[in-house]
Amino acid sequence: MPTKLIVVVISTCVAIAAACNSSPRASTPDTVAAPVASPTQGSTSSVSQTPAAEPCPHDGKWALCSIERRLKQSGFVVRKVDSVAVSRAGFSIKPAVYSLGQSRLEVFLYADSASMMNDVAKLDTVVVGPRGTPTQWGDVPPVLVRSANLVGVILSLNPRQVERAILALTAGPPQPGSPR
Secondary structure, three states: OHHHHHHHHHHHHHHHHHHHHOOOHHHOHHHOOOOOOOHHHOOOOOOOOOOOOOOOOOOOOOOHHHHHHHHHHOOOOEEEOOOOOOOOOOOOOOOEEEEEOOEEEEEEEOOOHHHHHHHHOOEEOOOOEEOOOOOOOOOOOEEEEEEOOEEEEEEOOOHHHHHHHHHHHHOOOOOOOOOO
């Protein structure tokens, strides 16, 4: 009798495994085609769900979308400050301004690294402004970060957040052929 019981248990397990594996693949969410559009929408063909085209370029230069993605991957809650950015002395372009929790990040995004280096060469990197001028950043000491075509100025009293932001930005922009 024990042999017959083992055979029954094994055959039951095989039947359960076969039932679990016999569901059609087309019903899983990752392989379902998009619904057919109605004639009023102008199309009657189905569209397969493929990953959307990458919106951020992977060309070895920073873009705002890649900066935001990198900061989010580093654990920051990134909120773009909608107010009009003020011109900063020593910089030829206006910054994009972000709130990173209690910290602030001003990003100067240049067309290329040569343009960036032209502005940085004229700066006092301690006060992050033209040489011989007082700080323009208020009571919080500015921290200058350079990477490829980006200059960032981090304003924070939290050394851990400053370090995290520095590491996120100095890791470099997305390179050609990189997966994300």
